Amino acid sequence: MAIKKKQIVSYPIEVLRPVRDYLSEKLFGLEKRKKELSREDPFSDKSRLLDNAAVDADAAEKVGHMQVFALKQVADKSIIQIRKALTMIKIGKYGVCEKCGKMIDTDRLMIMPEITICVSCEKKREK
Ligand SMILES: [Zn+2]
Numbered sequence: 001m002a003i004k005k006k007q008i009v010s011y012p013i014e015v016l017r018p019v020r021d022y023l024s025e026k027l028f029g030l031e032k033r034k035k036e037l038s039r040e041d042p043f044s045d046k047s048r049l050l051d052n053a054a055v056d057a058d059a060a061e062k063v064g065h066m067q068v069f070a071l072k073q074v075a076d077k078s079i080i081q082i083r084k085a086l087t088m089i090k091i092g093k094y095g096v097c098e099k100c101g102k103m104i105d106t107d108r109l110m111i112m113p114e115i116t117i118c119v120s121c122e123k124k125r126e127k
Pocket of ligand 1: 097098099100101102117118119120121122
């Protein structure tokens with residue numbers, strides 16, 4: 001009887017290509033969104049340094065800034081995640097958990113193509 005090897009199969013390029021295209025497109029969209037957010041940030045408005053805005057307006061600006069900041073952080077996190085997944089594709093390790101080295105469930109990858117860790121490792125991390 002043959003010894004059962006650790007099952008690590010890399011995905012064929014036909015499978016990876018659409019994933020890579022999808023992720024690249026998503027990354028492009030996110031970077032665009034981030035630039036838009038920078039423009040929406042009231043703190044990046046240089047004219048604000050010159051006007052003597054009322055306290056109310058100032059508070060609204062702060063809230064606006066916080067919202068933009070939070071949205072930017074979310075975008076940043078996704079950008080990092082997608083870049084990581086794209087690197088995994090490049091080095092031929094896409095679909096392999098970066099923590100334990102096991103194959104990530106394909107159902108999971110279908111839902112979240114940018115994911116680079118398996119369910120059990122994610123659960124461990126959440127603890
Ligand atoms: Zn894992």
